[in-house]
Amino acid sequence: MSDAPPVTVLSARFVAEARDVAQLPPAGPPEVAIAGRSNVGKSTLLNRMAGRHGLARVSKRPGRTRGLVLFDLEVRPPSGAGRGAGFGQRLRLVDLPGYGYAQASQAERRAWQVLVEGYVRRKGALRLVLVLVDARRELGPEEHQLMDWLRTMQVPCHLVVTKADKLRASARGVLRQRLRKQAAASDTMVSLVSGATGEGVDALWSRIAHAIGEPRAT
Ligand SMILES: Nc1nc2c(ncn2[C@@H]2O[C@H](COP(=O)(O)OP(=O)(O)OP(=O)(O)O)[C@@H](O)[C@H]2O)c(=O)[nH]1
Ligand SMILES: [Mg+2]
Numbered sequence: 001m002s003d004a005p006p007v008t009v010l011s012a013r014f015v016a017e018a019r020d021v022a023q024l025p026p027a028g029p030p031e032v033a034i035a036g037r038s039n040v041g042k043s044t045l046l047n048r049m050a051g052r053h054g055l056a057r058v059s060k061r062p063g064r065t066r067g068l069v070l071f072d073l074e075v076r077p078p079s080g081a082g083r084g085a086g087f088g089q090r091l092r093l094v095d096l097p098g099y100g101y102a103q104a105s106q107a108e109r110r111a112w113q114v115l116v117e118g119y120v121r122r123k124g125a126l127r128l129v130l131v132l133v134d135a136r137r138e139l140g141p142e143e144h145q146l147m148d149w150l151r152t153m154q155v156p157c158h159l160v161v162t163k164a165d166k167l168r169a170s171a172r173g174v175l176r177q178r179l180r181k182q183a184a185a186s187d188t189m190v191s192l193v194s195g196a197t198g199e200g201v202d203a204l205w206s207r208i209a210h211a212i213g214e215p216r217a218t
Pocket of ligand 1 (some may be wrong): 057063064163
């Protein structure tokens with residue numbers, strides 16, 4: 001899992017933050033969105049994928065990312081992957097606000113749903129959604145619901161188990177085995193990563209390169 005050839009990020013820049021769908025910029029490069037429970041580590045993983053500390057704002061307190069935050073990356077595909085790597089040179093990463101944030105009011109929850117659903121339904125350049133889950137937690141109803149809904153919307157998703165560094169090596173090995181079985185049994189790709197240490201991020205990049213190389217079913 002760790003010897004995947006790396007994707008090189010040549011540049012990364014903030015494009016826009018949208019608090020509602022009307023504020024979204026016109027569709028540009030292929031988009032990969034990062035979704036998951038609040039505080040799971042979406043912004044941290046985005047920074048790690050971009051190789052830029054501090055690009056997306058990170059916080060110990062849940063509810064940091066409130067809008068859709070878009071970043072454009074110029075990337076060089078893994079060596080040997082050639083043009084088949086799928087996303088050519090430009091890619092847009094979209095940091096989504098987190099769900100399941102305990103202090104959120106009903107109105108905030110509704111606003112989250114309207115924003116994220118509106119974004120996905122727009123069927124712009126969205127090619128893949130990474131659904132993050134904490135390595136120390138089981139998949140909850142929210143993750144299942146989100147992945148089922150993405151499936152009905154025909155948006156490919158990829159389950160990313162993060163904060164792997166929080167587990168001991170033995171627990172990590174057991175989890176890795178379980179995830180492999182889970183991935184084989186379902187139709188979902190699963191990756192184990194750490195936004196803090198960068199573990200698994202090269203392998204995740206090469207899976208993204210392959211996943212978004214395939215045309216989206218509409
Ligand atoms: N140990 C460890 N800590 C992490 C990892 N990823 C994120 N964190 C920490 O978890 C906290 C939340 O990280 P964020 O990246 O802001 O989480 P988020 O999912 O973007 O949160 P919201 O924007 O509030 O939805 C921060 O204190 C991070 O430093 C990881 O892989 N390992
Ligand atoms: Mg965030």
